[in-house]
Amino acid sequence: MNLKRIIAELKKRNVVKEALAYLVVAWMILQVASTILPIFDSPAYAMRIMVIILLIGFPLWVVFSWIYTITPKGIHKTAKNESTLPVKTKILIGERLNKIIIISLVIAVILLLYNQYRNQPYVERGMAFSENGLSGSLAVLPFTNNKPDPESDYLGFAIADQIIGDLNYLQNIIVRSSSSVRKYDKQLIDYEEVKEYLNVDYILIGNYLKEDDRMRLNVELVDMESNEMLWRSEPIEVDFSNTFELQDIVSKRVLTGLNIKFSEKEFDRIQKDISNNPLAYEYFLKSISYPLTSEGDSLALEMLKQSITLDSLYAPAHAEFGFRSQRIALFEMQDPEKFIYTEKYYLKALNLNPELLSAMGYLAVLYTESAKTEEAVRITKKMIEINPNNASARFSLGYLYRYIGMIHESVAEMEKALELDPKNPNYGRLGISYLNLNEFDKAFETFAIAKETSYVLIWQGITLYRKGDFKEALSYFDQAIERQVEPYIINSCIVFKASIEGDMETGLKAVKTLEDSNIFDSEGWYYYSVMYSILGDQAGGLRCLKRAVDGGYYNYPLLNTDPLLENLRGSPEFDIILEQAKERHIYFKGLFFDKNT
Secondary structure: HHHHHHHHHHHHOOHHHHHHHHHHHHHHHHHHHHHHHHHHHOOOHHHHHHHHHHHHHHHHHHHHHHHEEEEEEEEHHHHHHHHOOOOOOOHHHHHHHHHHHHHHHHHHHHHHHHHHHHHOOOHHHHOEEOOOOOOOOEEEOOOOEEOOOOOOHHHHHHHHHHHHHHOOOOOOOOOHHHHHHHHHHHOOHHHHHHHHHOOOOEEEEEEEEEEEOOEEEEEEEEEEOOOEEEOOOOOOEEHHOOOOHHHHHHHHHHHHHHOOOOHHHHHHHHOOOOOOOOOHHHHHHHHHHHOOHHHHHHHHHHHHHHHHHHHOOOOOHHHHHHHHHHHHHHHOOOOOOOOHHHHHHHHHHHHOOOHHHHHHHHHHHHHHHOOHHHHHHHHHHHHHOOOOHHHHHHHHHHHHHHHHHHHHHHHHHHHHHHHHHHHHHHHHHHHHHHHOOOOOHHHHHHEEEEEEEOOHHHHHHHHHHHHHOOHHHHHEEEEHHOOOOHHHHHHHHHHHHHHHHHHHHHHHHHHHHHOOOOOOOOOHHHHHHHHHHHHHOHHHHHHHHHHHOOOOOOOHHHHOOOOHHHHOOOOOOHHHHHHHEEEHHHHHHHHOOOOOO
C-alpha cells in the first residue's frame, strides 16, 4: 500500500480528525486538572499519573479509530460498514467531529486565557507596583503545610526566613524580620490581627505540600489595606531531595512576580547565600526553625554541625552556628572562651561571603561588647552601605553608639530600627538606652516588645527599681525567678531583690556568682558594678567597673551621672576609671563625626 493510499484510508476512516480531537480534549482535561487538583490538595503524583494515562491512551485511540467508526447508529467496524454507509451519514459524522474539535478548542482557549489572567499581577489597581516595583513594607509569613507532618513542618518558617534574608539586600522595600513573624509559625492567619500587629502594607503568604519525593509551593501577595490578593505565583514544584533549589527558585519567582527592582550587585549578594549540598541545606533549614530558647539553641547546633560537615562552604550555616553558640554562652553563663569560639564562626562566614548581613550584624555586636570598637565601626558602616533601610544595620549602629556613650544617637538609630521592624523582640533593648536617659515610661513600654519573657521581666523590674517603685519592682523580679530559665537572669533578679529587702549576704553571693561566670559583654560588667554598688560593696563595684571600661564600655555620660554608682564615687580609683572612659568616649565620638565614619 503506497503513501497516498494510506493517507486516503486515514481520511476515509476519520483517523486524523479523531486523533486531533483526542489531543485537544486531553489538553483540555489537563488544564482543568491543573486548576482543580490544587484546590483539593491532591498529591503531586496525581497530575503525573493523569499525563501518563492520556499518553498511553493516544495510540490506543488511534488504533480504535482505524478499526471502528462512530456513527449516529452506534460503533461499527470500519472494514464492514465503511462502504455501505450513506453519503449523508458520512457527512454527518464529519460535521460532528468538526464540531467536537471546534468546541474543544474554544474551551481550551478559554482555560488558557483564564490561567494566564489568574497568574498575572493585579497591576491595574496601581497600588502595589510603581515604576520602581513594589514599595512599602512587607511581611513574609511562615508558610502553611497543607499536610502537617513533623518531617516537613519545619519548612514553613524556614522558607519564609530564607525569602526574608534575600529581600534584606534590597533597598526599595522594607521587610519585617524573621523574629517579628516567628509567632505566626503553624498558626491560622487572622489578617486583621496581622495588620494591627505588624503594621505592614503587604504580606507574602504561601503554602506547600510534600508528597513522596516532590514538593509543591504556592505564593501569594496580599494588600493589607483592602485584604485583596495582588499576585499569585505559578505553582513551584521541585524534588524534595533538591530542597536547596528552593531558595533559588522561590526567591527568583518572588522577585520577578513582585516586580521588585534590584541591581546586579544586589542579586549577586542573594546568589551567594545558596548551598551546593541539598542535605546540608535541609539541616540548615531545620536549625533556623528551632525557637530562640536554650533547648532550641542546643537542637539547632546539632543540625548546624551536620550542615557544616556536609558543606563547609555555606556561609549562613557558620553565622547561625556562631549566633546560637553565643546565646548559650551568655544565658547559660559558660566560659568566655565560648565567645571567642563564636567569633571564629562569624569570621569564617564573612570569609566565604563578605557581605552576609546576618554574620555582619552578629559580629558587630560581639565586637561592640568586647573592646573591638573600631572593627565594630567598620562593620556597621559597611552594613548601612549595603542597605541603609536594613533594620539590623540600624540597630547594630545604635547598640555601638550606646557603648561609646552617644546615648541620644543610640536612641535615634534604635528608633529607626524599631520603625523599620516594630515587632522585633530583639529591639526591645532600646529600652536600656531610654534608661540611660532616665526615660522610664518609654523604657518600660519598649521592653514589652518581646512579650513576657524572663528578659523582659527583669528589665521592667530594673526600670521600676531605678524609678524608685521598689514594691512593684519586686513582683517583676519574683516572676522572672519563678520561670527558672536562664541562670544569668535569675541571679541578677536575686541581687536587686536582695537590695530592696536588705538581704545583702544573699545579694552578694548572687553577684559573685555572676562575676565568676566571667562573661564577655562589657555592658554586663557595668551592671555587675551597679549591683555591687547598691549592695554597698565598693571594692567589688570598682573591680567590675574597671573590667567594663577595659572591655569596651565607654559610656562616660552614664558613668558620670548614674545614681546607682553613688557608693563608688569619691574613690581615686573611680576617678581614674571615669577618666579612662571619658578619653575613649571622646575618641570614638570623633571617629564617628569628625571623620564622617
